[in-house]
Amino acid sequence: MGEAQELGKVMLEESIQAFRSMKALGDRTLAQLEDVQFGEALDPESNSMEVLIRHMHGNMVSRWTDFLTTDGEKPDRDRDGEFEGAGAGREELLALWEAGWAVVFGTLESLQPADLLRTVTIRGEAHTVVKAIQRQVSHYGYHVGQMVFLGKHLRSESWQTLSIARGQSRAFRPGT
Numbered sequence: 001m002g003e004a005q006e007l008g009k010v011m012l013e014e015s016i017q018a019f020r021s022m023k024a025l026g027d028r029t030l031a032q033l034e035d036v037q038f039g040e041a042l043d044p045e046s047n048s049m050e051v052l053i054r055h056m057h058g059n060m061v062s063r064w065t066d067f068l069t070t071d072g073e074k075p076d077r078d079r080d081g082e083f084e085g086a087g088a089g090r091e092e093l094l095a096l097w098e099a100g101w102a103v104v105f106g107t108l109e110s111l112q113p114a115d116l117l118r119t120v121t122i123r124g125e126a127h128t129v130v131k132a133i134q135r136q137v138s139h140y141g142y143h144v145g146q147m148v149f150l151g152k153h154l155r156s157e158s159w160q161t162l163s164i165a166r167g168q169s170r171a172f173r174p175g176t
Contacts, residue, residue, distance in 0.1 A: 008113025015133050016108050022137075022144045023101050028162050029144075029151035030097065035090045037154045048085050052147050053093045055082040056140065060100035063122065063136060064107040068115065072122035072132065108133075 033049065041048040047055070058079060063072040088096075116129045127135065152159045 005113045008116045011116060011130065012108065012111055012113065015137065016105065018137050019101075019104055019108065019140065022140050025162055026097065026144050026147050028160075029147050030094065032151055032155050032158070032160060033090075037151075038090055038093055039085055039087060040154060042150065042153065046150075047083070047146065049147060049150060050085045050088055050093055051083055052143055052150075053097050054086075054088075055079075056143055057096040057100035058082040059136075059139065060104050063132075064103045067107045067111075067132075068118060068120060068129075071124065072120065073124075104136075 030049070038049045038053075041051070058077055059082075062074045062077040065074065111129065118129050119126050120129055120132050121127070122132060122135070148162060
């Protein structure tokens, strides 16, 4: 395997790992919520967990379906509708969450290093596959961060940290 091929393989593996880490943060956040909390928002201009899940699902299905051959903004996507809470239950929302990620991982795992410099379009704008992947890493990271923030707020004292607990950093320093 040539150096460029190896680099492409590593880039795809690292991208998949980044998405898996994001999904895990979302999974661990969603697992801590009471059913009613999926519909709660901080204020009228904020998104509820339901809205964040609906939006991410819509984006994932649109962007990653037929990724190499069609525009990433599919004509049947109702982006505006994704931001309207419909009072869906936990089961339905978790099914959307899982279905969206299944499309992401199915597509990423099908890509080959040679695909990375191909051109894809998103909303009519040309991107290399590398740029399109990085665009989604940033986008999903932004929304998963919102989910964690909202979950932490909603659970308050009941929140179980997803990383190093406050006051525990010293325990993770090398040489201490």
